[in-house]
Structures are given as C-alpha cells and as structure tokens.
Amino acid sequence: MAQYHQFDALVVGAGGAGLMAALYASKSVNTAVISKLYPTRSHTGAAQGGISAALGNMEPDKWEWHAYDTVKGGDFLSDQDAVDILCKEAVEAVIDLEHMGLPFDRTADGKISQRRFGGHSNNETKQPVQRACHAADRTGHMILQTLYQQCIKNNVRFFDEFQMIDMIVIDGTCRGVVAVELKTGEIHVFHAKAVMLATGGFGKMWKISSNAHSLTGDGPSVALRCGLPLQDMEFYQFHPTGIYKMGILLSEAARGEGAIFINDKGERFMERYAPTMKDLASRDVCSRSIYKEVRAGNGIGGKDYVYLDFRPERINKYFEADGNPRRVDAEYIEKRLPDIIEFVRVYMGIDPITEPVPIQPTAHYAMGGIPTDLDARVLLDENGAIVHGLYAAGEAACVSVHGANRLGTNSLVDLIVFGRRGGKKMAEFAKQTEFLPISQEVHKPAEAMLNGIRNNDGKEHPGQIRKELQLHMDEHVGVFRTKQGLEAALEEIRGLKERYKRIHIDDKGVQWNTDLMEAWELGCLLDLAEVTAISALARQESRGGHYREDFPDRDDKNFLKHTNVWSDNHMSYKPVRMGRYQPTERKY
Amino acid sequence: MKVHFKIKRFNPEKDKKSYWGEYDVEAEESDRVLDALQTVKWEIDGTLNFRRSCAHGICGSDAMRINGRNSLACKLLIRDAVQGGKIVVEPILGLPVIKDLIVDMEPFFAHYRAVMPYLINDTEPGERERLQSPEERARFDDSTKCILCACCTTSCPSFWVRGDYVGPAAIVQAHRFIFDSRDQGAAKRLDVLGEPEGVWRCRTVFNCSEVCPRDIQVTQAIGEVKAALITGRID
Amino acid sequence: MSMIPTPVIADNNPYRARYLANQKMKPRNAFERVAWQFMRYSGLALVFLALSHWGLQHLINSVHDLTLDATISRWGIAGQTATLEIWFWRAYYAVLLGLAMMHGLNGLRQVLYDYFHYRPLYWGFMVLSTVLIVFVSVAGLAVLLLGVNAAATGAAVVR
Numbered sequence A: 001m002a003q004y005h006q007f008d009a010l011v012v013g014a015g016g017a018g019l020m021a022a023l024y025a026s027k028s029v030n031t032a033v034i035s036k037l038y039p040t041r042s043h044t045g046a047a048q049g050g051i052s053a054a055l056g057n058m059e060p061d062k063w064e065w066h067a068y069d070t071v072k073g074g075d076f077l078s079d080q081d082a083v084d085i086l087c088k089e090a091v092e093a094v095i096d097l098e099h100m101g102l103p104f105d106r107t108a109d110g111k112i113s114q115r116r117f118g119g120h121s122n123n124e125t126k127q128p129v130q131r132a133c134h135a136a137d138r139t140g141h142m143i144l145q146t147l148y149q150q151c152i153k154n155n156v157r158f159f160d161e162f163q164m165i166d167m168i169v170i171d172g173t174c175r176g177v178v179a180v181e182l183k184t185g186e187i188h189v190f191h192a193k194a195v196m197l198a199t200g201g202f203g204k205m206w207k208i209s210s211n212a213h214s215l216t217g218d219g220p221s222v223a224l225r226c227g228l229p230l231q232d233m234e235f236y237q238f239h240p241t242g243i244y245k246m247g248i249l250l251s252e253a254a255r256g257e258g259a260i261f262i263n264d265k266g267e268r269f270m271e272r273y274a275p276t277m278k279d280l281a282s283r284d285v286c287s288r289s290i291y292k293e294v295r296a297g298n299g300i301g302g303k304d305y306v307y308l309d310f311r312p313e314r315i316n317k318y319f320e321a322d323g324n325p326r327r328v329d330a331e332y333i334e335k336r337l338p339d340i341i342e343f344v345r346v347y348m349g350i351d352p353i354t355e356p357v358p359i360q361p362t363a364h365y366a367m368g369g370i371p372t373d374l375d376a377r378v379l380l381d382e383n384g385a386i387v388h389g390l391y392a393a394g395e396a397a398c399v400s401v402h403g404a405n406r407l408g409t410n411s412l413v414d415l416i417v418f419g420r421r422g423g424k425k426m427a428e429f430a431k432q433t434e435f436l437p438i439s440q441e442v443h444k445p446a447e448a449m450l451n452g453i454r455n456n457d458g459k460e461h462p463g464q465i466r467k468e469l470q471l472h473m474d475e476h477v478g479v480f481r482t483k484q485g486l487e488a489a490l491e492e493i494r495g496l497k498e499r500y501k502r503i504h505i506d507d508k509g510v511q512w513n514t515d516l517m518e519a520w521e522l523g524c525l526l527d528l529a530e531v532t533a534i535s536a537l538a539r540q541e542s543r544g545g546h547y548r549e550d551f552p553d554r555d556d557k558n559f560l561k562h563t564n565v566w567s568d569n570h571m572s573y574k575p576v577r578m579g580r581y582q583p584t585e586r587k588y
Numbered sequence B: 001m002k003v004h005f006k007i008k009r010f011n012p013e014k015d016k017k018s019y020w021g022e023y024d025v026e027a028e029e030s031d032r033v034l035d036a037l038q039t040v041k042w043e044i045d046g047t048l049n050f051r052r053s054c055a056h057g058i059c060g061s062d063a064m065r066i067n068g069r070n071s072l073a074c075k076l077l078i079r080d081a082v083q084g085g086k087i088v089v090e091p092i093l094g095l096p097v098i099k100d101l102i103v104d105m106e107p108f109f110a111h112y113r114a115v116m117p118y119l120i121n122d123t124e125p126g127e128r129e130r131l132q133s134p135e136e137r138a139r140f141d142d143s144t145k146c147i148l149c150a151c152c153t154t155s156c157p158s159f160w161v162r163g164d165y166v167g168p169a170a171i172v173q174a175h176r177f178i179f180d181s182r183d184q185g186a187a188k189r190l191d192v193l194g195e196p197e198g199v200w201r202c203r204t205v206f207n208c209s210e211v212c213p214r215d216i217q218v219t220q221a222i223g224e225v226k227a228a229l230i231t232g233r234i235d
Numbered sequence C: 001m002s003m004i005p006t007p008v009i010a011d012n013n014p015y016r017a018r019y020l021a022n023q024k025m026k027p028r029n030a031f032e033r034v035a036w037q038f039m040r041y042s043g044l045a046l047v048f049l050a051l052s053h054w055g056l057q058h059l060i061n062s063v064h065d066l067t068l069d070a071t072i073s074r075w076g077i078a079g080q081t082a083t084l085e086i087w088f089w090r091a092y093y094a095v096l097l098g099l100a101m102m103h104g105l106n107g108l109r110q111v112l113y114d115y116f117h118y119r120p121l122y123w124g125f126m127v128l129s130t131v132l133i134v135f136v137s138v139a140g141l142a143v144l145l146l147g148v149n150a151a152a153t154g155a156a157v158v159r
Helices: A016-025 A064-071 A081-099 A138-153 A218-227 A281-296 A312-322 A330-336 A336-348 A410-431 A444-455 A462-476 A483-500 A512-537 B033-044 B107-113 B134-139 B155-162 B168-178 B186-191 B207-211 B218-231 C014-022 C029-060 C068-075 C084-115 C119-146 C150-158
Strands: A003-012 A033-035 A114-121 A128-133 A158-162 A162-170 A171-179 A185-199 A235-242 A260-261 A306-309 A359-368 A377-379 A386-392 A561-565 A573-576 B002-011 B019-026 B064-065 B069-072 B086-090 B097-099
Touching: A003 A016, A003 A171, A003 A410, A016 A033, A016 A138, A016 A185, A016 A410, A033 A162, A033 B064, A064 A081, A064 A114, A081 A138, A081 A410, A114 A281, A128 B097, A138 A410, A138 B155, A162 A185, A162 A218, A162 A444, A171 A444, A185 A218, A185 A410, A218 A512, A235 A281, A235 A336, A260 A281, A281 A306, A281 A359, A312 A330, A330 A336, A336 A359, A386 A410, A444 A512, A462 A483, A462 A512, A462 B033, A483 A512, A512 A561, A512 A573, B002 B033, B019 B033, B033 B134, B069 B207, B107 B168, B155 C084, B168 B186, B186 B218, B207 B218, B207 C119, C029 C084, C068 C084, C084 C119
Parallel strands: A003 A033, A003 A185, A033 A158, A171 A386, A185 A386, B002 B086
Antiparallel strands: A114 A128, A162 A171, A171 A185, A235 A359, A260 A306, A306 A359, A377 A386, A561 A573, B002 B019, B064 B069, B064 B086
C-alpha cells in the first residue's frame, strides 16, 4: 500500500536549483517539492564566496569576459552556447535575487559589492576582476534562505524529509517518483507530468570532502538505474583549500581578499605554477600545484599539506610586490571573512590572523552528472533525444557549463539560471500535456529493494564498505590518476558492490530508519563510483579536474568531447558545442 | 582518548519510555561530537538516529542537548564537551521527540512561517538592484546569520512551558526584515509579534543568546523588536 | 565620486518614508504591550519606594520604633485634620501598596497563563487571586484614608 499524490510539476531536492525551479513553476502550475532534508539544511547553504555576474559595479566588466573565463576554466570542454546563456542571464539572476531580498554586501554608493575570485579576469588586462557578488562569506546561506522565504511567500507545497528512492520512467517518459516518508517509513507515489532532479552532488565517495553527509548522488544514481546516461563523470573538482584532515571548505574568497599559499620554505609557490593569476588561478591548477609541492618535499614539515596565509602583514607584502595598491588590516579580514575565520578557530584552534592555516585539497564539486539541454531537459543519449517530462538542474546536472573544471562562484549562478529555466520549461510542458498512466504497483520494486536491505542477513557492514570505498577513491581517483590506479580502483569498487549484496543493518524498524537510508545511499555511491572510475580510465588525456599522470597533456584532437556512460558500463561520446573560443593553451 | 557516551534513546515502535544508551567510544580531542556519534552509529549500534548534514555548523540539522546545554553536535569538539570522561547527549527540549535524538520540527517551522519571513516590498524595483548603504546593511547583519537550528527556541523556558510562544528564532527572523531598509512589511510583522504569544513572552532569561551557535545577539534583537513596538519607530 | 539621485541613507529612504506614512505601527491589541511597559515603570518605582521605606524604617528609625502609635502619628487618626506631611505619607504608601499589588497581580497572571493550560483552572486561580488582591488593596486604602485608628476600632469591633 502506498500513498498517492498528483502534481503537475514535482521537484526533487530543495537546494538553490530546486527552490528556484519550484518558485517559477509554482507561478502557473500545481507544484510540489520533495526533499530528504528540511530545505534550509541543503548544501547550497554551505557555499561561501559569492555568485558571479558581470554587473560591473566596482570596475568595468562584460558578460563576454565572464563567458571566456568560464570556457577557459572549463578547459574548453564547456558547451559554449550554454556558457553564453549562463553569463548573460547571470546579471539578471543576481538582480532578481536582490529584488527577492538577498542581503548582499554593499559598496559605499549602495550597489552590490563584488570581489575578486579565482579564474575571473578582465580579458583585456588579464588581471583578476571583481565579479563575485557576495554577502560576507555566507552567500550560499543567504541565497538558500532567500529562495526558501520566497517559496513560503508563494505557498509552494513542500514534502520535507521525504527521500526519493525510485523514478517512474516508462518508454522514454518520466511519470513521477517513488519516495519514502522518513518519519513514518511509508512509501509515497508522486504522479507528475514533469519531474526535476536537483539532488546535488556526490562528494561522499571520497574521504576528504567538503560535502555534507547527505550528498550521496541520489538523483544521478536513480537516473542511472532507470537506464539513463550520466555525462562527464570523470571530471570532479578538488578544491584546494580544505581544512587539513577534515575537508571543511575555506572559501576561495580568502584568496580573493589576498590570502596566499605558502610551502615549508615560506615561498609563494603559485608564482611558479601560475605566473599571471598566481593564487587566483583556477582550482584544479591550484590543487595540482599543492600536491606537486608536497611531492617535491615542500609540504609543511615534509607532510602532505601546505599553508594558506591570511595574515594581513603578509597579504600586504605581496600586494606591494604585485604593484597592487590595496592594503588590508585585521579588522577588514575579520569583517569580510567572518565565517571561515571562525571555522579555523573552532576546528583547528588557531587564529588565522596571526598564524598560517594548514590546508589540503578536498573533494568538492561534480562537474559531471545528468546530461541536459539548455532548458534543463534530460537527454536520453548522445544524439540529443530527450526524456519527456524529466528535468535536471544544479550540481546533479551537466549542461555542460562547467566543462572539465568549474570556476568559483559559477555554481550559484548555474543553480539560479538553469533552475529558473528548468522551472519555467516544466510549467510550460505541464500546461500542454496530460498525465500519463501509471500502474498501482509502480512502487513495488522500490519497496522490495528497501525491504531487501532491511531484512538482509549478510555479514557486511555498510559503515565498513563506505570507509573502504572512500579510501580507494581518495587514493586512486583523486587529483592524480594513473591507469594502474584506476584499474585497481575499479576492481575494488566492483568487489565492494558484490559485498554490498551481503549487507546487514542493525535497525529493522520502519519509522525514521536512518540505518536503512544510509545503506541505500551507499548503494548510490557505489554505482556512481564505478561509472566515475570507468569514465576516468577511458579518458586518456588530462583536462581540467581530470589529470592522468600517464597522459599529462590535453588532447583536443581525440578528446574534445563529452563522455556518456550507462550503468552497464557502455560509453559513448558527444562533441562539445563550440562557439567563439577555440581551445588554446590554458595558462594562468 | 576513550569517552563514555550516555545517549537518550527512544524507539516509538518498541519503547514506552525513553532510556539511556551507554557507549564507549575512542575519539580524538579535536574530533567533533558528531564524529563520535557517527562512530557509535557505524561501529556499535546502527539503530541510533539523529539528523546531520554539513558537519561544520552551517546547516543547523544537528542541534542537541550536550551535557545539558544546547549546541550543534558538529560544532562542539570532544575536548570542549567531555566532562570527567563522559558526554551526555539528549534531544532538544520543548518539541515532541519522534525517535532517539530526532524531534518534530514542525511547530518550530510553523512559528517561523507565522512572522512572514520574506521581503515585503510592493514598489517597482527597477532594472538594477535596489540601493542600500553599508550602514543600512550592517543594521540587520546579525540576524541574517540565523540558520534555524532551533537551539535558541528550545533553550527558552517560556517556550518549554508554553509552546505557542513564537520563540527567539522567529523573532530574529522577523527582526532581519523589520530592520532591512528595503522592507515595507514591518507593521504586519509587528502585529504578529505584538500579540500575547509574540515578543512579550520573553522574560530576558538570555538562554537563547548563550546557546546560539552563530553568536547572534538574540536577546538584543528581541529587545529591539520590543522597542519598535513601544516607540512605534524603527531605527 | 558623485552621489547618485536615489537616496541611500535611512532618513530620506523612500521605502521607509512610504510605510511610516501609510502604516500604523502599534498593533491593535495593545494590552500585552501596555502591561509590559507597566511592569517596567512600576518595577522601577517600586524599587525606589520599597528601598526608601526600608531605609526609613530600619536605617533612619530602628526596629524598636515600629509601633502602632508611630504609624498612627504618621498616617493620622480619624477626625484629625491631616497636615501636608500626613497626606504625603498617605500618598506614598497608597502608591507603594497600589503599584505592588498591580505589579504582583500582573506577574501572577503571567505565571498562571504560562503554567495553567486548562482554561477553567486558569480562570479559577485568576479570579481568586484578583479577589484577594483587590480586597487587600481596598482595605489598605481605607486605612490610609480613614486613619489608622478607624481600622483598629474596626478590628476591636470585630473581636
């Protein structure tokens, strides 16, 4: 027995993309949002640095420069028509957010304040440009709260703490989802004309990650299980500044305000790896540089980390050396970066104003995901056929705007721009279509799967399997990859998938069974880990976030294309949609 | 170091009353209490239930009473929590317990929605952003930090005694808009807060300010709302 | 850098000017607000009045001087033409009594409202408390206005 609901539009996931889509869809059709967390707990809230748009409030800026920076940041794998839309609509998106009430930081003349950020430059002078609109260092928190507030204002219907476990995809059409109400353990069927997956990323595959525990790739995994492909899974971003050993993110905004990387010798090593942008080079370049320094024996105390130096006197020294007239003091840093300063004080017990901070790269963002077109419609294959009634946006989707590496602050733009486009498209679609029939038994397979996990009497422990998965992924499918490493990882993952079949959980109950849900989520992670490793093995080049030590150069002749992979591990490729920019050497 | 955990357990499907679960955990001093709870869940007893997500004090999922004091389990470190080698963990007060450390947050969110926590401005905004000076922005900066974790509201004796008090969190959220120069709905919100279940139930106990994991000056925000109600002015 | 036309400072912010003009700020049900203000003003007054009373009785005078005759002479007997000093003390103690009783009654109301969720029980205790407090207030005021002896005579009559 399952409870049945009918909605014109259903959004799965209540982060920035999901809430934006729901807000716009609900203006004209009956919409509901299901989320396994309370909406304000979504990981959009952890985003810190800012949301980029070429407003030009601080200095001259153009959306075309933003587009070029994004394409270059993506190592030329981004679909340039999508990037154009992203950057053009970014300005409108940010103004829209401000109109909704988002409390941006302000300039002296009352406009939205913008700061420098990695990879964003003035294309003429080639110097960093102030493009990231920010609210202290809690921009994501402000965006999430503002969107949720607007949803409350517009009476959007929420089903909080409902976890999607299956999608109803029949004959290339999506007709709804099956979800578990966590509080009661009951199964619910949501019959919908249009469904959007906005479930976020899957950083929990790795041990050192900035991601929340809830980011287990539910949407992409369910899509994979329904026979849909995932795109560019080998491209995963390792953010250079995670707190050592914990993975907690210290925003790139720190470097935007002037913080620098230093090694054991106290040198600003980014000068060697990225002579122009230095510490504001794109994230993959920084992460690799850090590990190269560590390998060269320049890690702090010979260990596997370097320092991020926020000390005002050091920052000023390097501003002077760069010929930059800016100067900062302790008060300014405290005011602009209050949250990350607190993280360092609370979790490391050190004061970043007086001591340098140990950092290491942390698994952060999935450039890959569910392939979509420019209106967030999910694609069935590499030829552009769409799945009717299915949409995806946010980190779970791959449009692809971020290509092989995402620039900082572009994710929040992505959520707002494509969340909105998707929401509008869903409403349009729902208005001109009827409900497609579903059977009374449509929830049975999912229910059986859950009961299977619940009642399984194997010997394997989910916590142990997850630990091993994370260790293997960190070691072999991290910043540096090799053929042997990836093959070893693949074998391990497949071994873990076998062991997963013999899993056993302690909690046999029905209500609020987090043991069961975590075990189900582990299944999702295993599926995604496998296709990630396979895609990485097949891509014999280095591009953006995917770096092969055995193929260290970028190979545009053979690999200027997107990888599509299915759950049975077969792959196909799709050409990148080029535009104004042809691939050039990517130097910072 | 070895830490002895006493955790309040309750399974609605099996138990009539709550009971204490005792667990010995090996933990580093610099670990978070949440890390230790997850060690209990993943290595000792998988039936332990609690909400968690970001693990660094931003999402507000894991508000709990640790050694009798509300905090976020992911923000409190073992070395700051442990007392005589022991840590006691219970669900937050004032909200119905569903299972183990999970409480029903609906009453809390209902109070939040009651204060109209969204920008109310009917004038045409124009093509560009509405202007706001840095001083105007700073006026309500403190209350923008709220993550709706419920630590404050569930530490308030007035809320424990009578759950229809809107609670400090709702008042902070209303404050964020009342003192935002772009907002025009202050009167409507002050109507809600001026009712008996609104701001007047605050007895300035200060528990809220003490436990807020974001260091928001909650009592001061409530005081400013009271002042706005009395003087009829917002500045 | 020139200031752009749209004002950014609170005083000439068009949004704030608009709502201050159009909206009434004070909510319709002003009882709780007034009660809250009363508690603070009366509380402040009571601190002063009670401390002074204590100072008068124990510091300026001493506990040995606390007799019925002393009180009679301060508040006056029935039939006696009251001097300005006597009226001052009558007023002083009338205010102390009145404010203390009202302050206490309102405080009791809040406590009862907090703890008695069953309406009939709440109202029962509320009525009982009000009756007692009103009785004490009226009795006290009567003593102050009619003079102490009247009360003593009244008490003797009752006995």
